Amino acid sequence: MTKRIGIPRGLLFYNFFLLWSSFFESLGMEVISTAETNKGILDKGASKVVDEACLPVKVFYGHVAELAERELDYIFVPRMVSIEKGAYICPKIIGIPDMVKANITAKPAYLAPNLNMREKESHDQFLKEIAANMGKPLIQVQKAWRSAMKVQQKYELDLLQGIYPEKVFLKRETLEHNGDLNILLLGHEYNLYDDYINMGIRKKLKQMGCNLMTVNQVPKYVQQLESRVLSRRMFWTYGKSLLGTARYFRELPGSKGVILLTSFGCGIDSIVGNMIIRYLGKMKIPYLNITLDEHTGEAGINTRIEAFIDLLRWRRELDEDNISTYGKYLGSPQRYAGIYGS
Ligand code: SF4
Known part of the structure; x- marks a missing residue:
């Protein structure tokens, strides 16, 4: 009988879902993911986790709790310690398998292999753990991983070009650049793409005529190069990615924030x-910092975004010192008195 594995739609889901799902499908399994986050999922997660946890961890708990009640063979909760040499992810993401196992009793078994590439960039140990847990030959698991890595590369290329595939985002989206303001929406993927926790910020900005850019539209090597500005190496992979993207953004022309x-x-x-x-x-470079938690009100977010966008447009008009083709910025006659004589 085909084995079924559940993947929670939280934390690194938007980074690696296609990799993981292609991998398990190549091993002949059926992959089930949870629905988009909603109030029920968040409440369920928040009720099971310690109060000090960040919002994305509460959301993740909610998604795991959803899967815990289903008829599955496994729930996939990998321990992502490090995904590159010399850097870590985040202590909460590292500890997440232990946290959920301790707090959520699940019908399916937890599949929680360890991925740690801090010392050596290799997936070997990770794949061996999966093979042992699932009772599959290692060679078959390695082959499935190689083919899944190709899918992941294509996914990352799509994101670079602003294409968001349906399999991950439930609806295919493409970034368009026909607005008059360039906005860098900077944050972890689980905040950027979970429309419940960010209250649909991407849609709101698009409706306000903004061209959006995120960390996923900046190549990783550029992020790495730009983040080397610090006198010491940054400890966290996703911290480097945010800093590198912010620095890269300064070079882009046009009105921006x-x-x-x-x-x-x-x-x-x-x-x-x-x-x-x-x-x-x-x-x-103008910026707006929005801190998300489960008590963040949508009306407050809307007001702040609208004020920020208005400010950017206002600032652009004040800074405009070229005569525009349609004459709007000619200004008062007094301003030109010294040039044309009075
Ligand atoms: S990086 Fe921050 S937001 Fe993300 S899981 Fe870790 S503590 Fe939470």
């Missing part, structure tokens, strides 16, 4: 977010 989405209770955001804010201030 940055909206930084951070999570309440996130240690990494409190350090990296602060660095980014200081950097943007120095570069004179």
